[in-house]
Amino acid sequence: MTDIAESANVLLKNDNYVLTTHLNPDGDALGSLLGLGLALLSAGKNAVMVMPHPVPATFQFMPGAQQVKKVDVQAKFDVGIALDCTDITRAGEEAQQVLQKARNLINIDHHISNQYFGDLNVVDAQASATGEIIYDILYEAKIPITSDIATNLYTAIVTDTGSFQHQNTTAKCLQTAAFLLDCGAEHRTIQQHLYEQRSLGSLRLLARGLESLSLNEDGRVAWMTVSQDLLSASGATVDDSDGMVDYVKSLKGVEVGILFKEVNSGETKVSFRSKNYLDVNQLAAHFGGGGHERAAGCTVNGKIEDIERVVIRKTEEQLAVKNCGGPGR
Ligand SMILES: [Mn+2]
Structure with missing residues (x-):
């Protein structure tokens, strides 16, 4: 079984998830967190998205941003999911504790320097963004991609490719972006919030x-x-x-x-x-x-x-x- 199929399987089989991403989150970190989190919720799962700090103002527009919670170190989960983290320490100390207590730890990332710290590691350095991998997993798991999920995953790809300028802009990345637009990703809203709201400073x-x-x-x-x-x-x-x-x-x-x-x-x-x-x-x-x-x-x-x-x-x-x-x- 491929890593994608295996992770889709784990997502369908369990009920209780905690998801997190790296400190100083960027668009891919948050897009992956919110995209996968909303997908699990829509599939009827208990999924808690946690981060040690509030979602930065620039990214507050992303659907589900208000549902991100502070880390509760007492809480227990069946499956922990680390997104866009090369190393588990990137999640911050508290989130790391919660992830490590989970029965099953999934590491989903696209950094070539990833440390393979999970029980299951879905690491693809060819992927333009972690959000691109999430799309593949949701497709495999046959979880419908709502416009909110699409907006998050599209934000992930847009930010990590520098608006489709970097070398990681592959045919697959563009195909995924196109699918996400078809699913209702809000291209204009994303552009406005990310690139047309700069501070004078x-x-x-x-x-x-x-x-x-x-x-x-x-x-x-x-x-x-x-x-x-x-x-x-x-x-x-x-x-x-x-x-x-x-x-x-x-x-x-x-x-x-x-x-x-x-x-x-x-x-x-x-x-x-x-x-x-x-x-x-x-x-x-x-x-x-x-x-x-x-x-x-x-x-x-x-x-x-x-x-x-x-x-x-x-x-x-x-x-x-x-x-x-x-x-x-
Ligand atoms: Mn990334």
Whole structure:
């Protein structure tokens, strides 16, 4: 039996589910959580969607967002489902406890760096988004996809493909997106909420960030730094820097775009995006992170200037490694 068929089977056979996703959730994390959660509820199951923090304001429009609950560590469930998590710790400590108490733990994810921590692991690094895998599972389980479920899964795919721009935009991903539109996914509503509601602070931050854009000697590495000072000067929050790394990557001749984000004085989040050949999952893994070949990240402790220097040196080293692909592949 394929992993998809096996997971569909588990979903149909049990009655009591807890679902969660990773901390700092993105559109795929929430779309997968809400899409699968609403599907299980519509199939008459008890399904509780939990997260340690409230759903971020940007994603409140997603159907079912109001049904996400705080984690109750006392509660017990037959099946725990972790969505879009490379590692169970990504769910946060409390959710991890609840998942591990469940009789059966299902890990559904598309990160190449996934740790296979479940009793059943439905991991497909070829999938554009975890939401794409959820669609396959629901199709297999013959659970009808309502417009609310479709809107969530479509949001998952739209966000993880950068609106169908990234390399993970496969024929299958587009076919799935088309099916979801047929099922009633609200394309315009999603676009409006995700891309036409930016705060003034986030645009001011982008302007200042772009002014400080730096390039290495051969022009293949570009980076931007969002320090705490820059945030306060722009009237922006850390969340306002979402998506800025794509501007770094967009520069002609650049293979790797890097965004350094100072979360606090001792901790910096680093986001990597590559265009054609550098495996940034490997690069991020060097600093204890991971993700995908073309999009990955890590969190590094220390002074931001030191982190910048070390990370850029490592990136250049990886680019210099023979057979890393090289231009033209
Ligand atoms: Mn994802």
